Amino acid sequence: MKKHLTATLAGAAAIAALAVPALAADPISGRWVTQEKNAIVTIGNCGSSVCGRISKFLETPPDGANQRDVNNPDKSLRSRKLMGLPVLTGLREDGDLWRGDIYDPEAGKTYRSVIRRKGANRLEVKGCIGPFCQTQIWTRP
Template identity: 65%
Template structure:
């Protein structure tokens, strides 16, 4: 009788112990964030089923002023887009504690794989990667 009870209880105990481990969800990243270089504010908000970020405001005017265009874009058809309002974070979806998507750098015209995560109430860690090589920046919440 005891071995049968042990066989019945063991799977239940395993299921209960696994159920007690909560999966960590990615913290919300929506809001206005000052870039690491302190030259602009990025507005992060939902866009469809994902989260995206656009250039909301310049803190340091670009060389051509507030009407600056996306002149470094490798796609000639996109070079006439204004930087103000330009999407630079696209397709971010929650993946555990992180958000994964793509980041566009208008200064270089390059797009990178990206991971973002909250590091407290007022800090956002933004990582851009090419292959195994990544660079991390810290953005601060606009107060």
């Protein structure tokens, strides 16, 4: 009986060890084209969390490649360039999701964000206020 219990526990531990990676979020790092196809955001490590920065404009902004963050409600931040600006910040793995914040430079607003990989070439990006979310699909370039 003791051998059977030991074998059962060992088997359960092996199954549990295999199941843990399935709960981990798929990596989201790399280059992603926004749903509007106006920019590429590069996602990668930023210190202790993950962030995403505008790395290329696919459509030239109204004020050209040196477009500033003119819609930011904080007047002291309106002179910073959009190129290189972190639009995804504080992303942390949470099961099969990534949670953090997303900044919309067109509206000058920051929202709670939930991100999930939807295959090798698709990223589901949500911006939320309370229980209400808007979802976009970003793709590999």
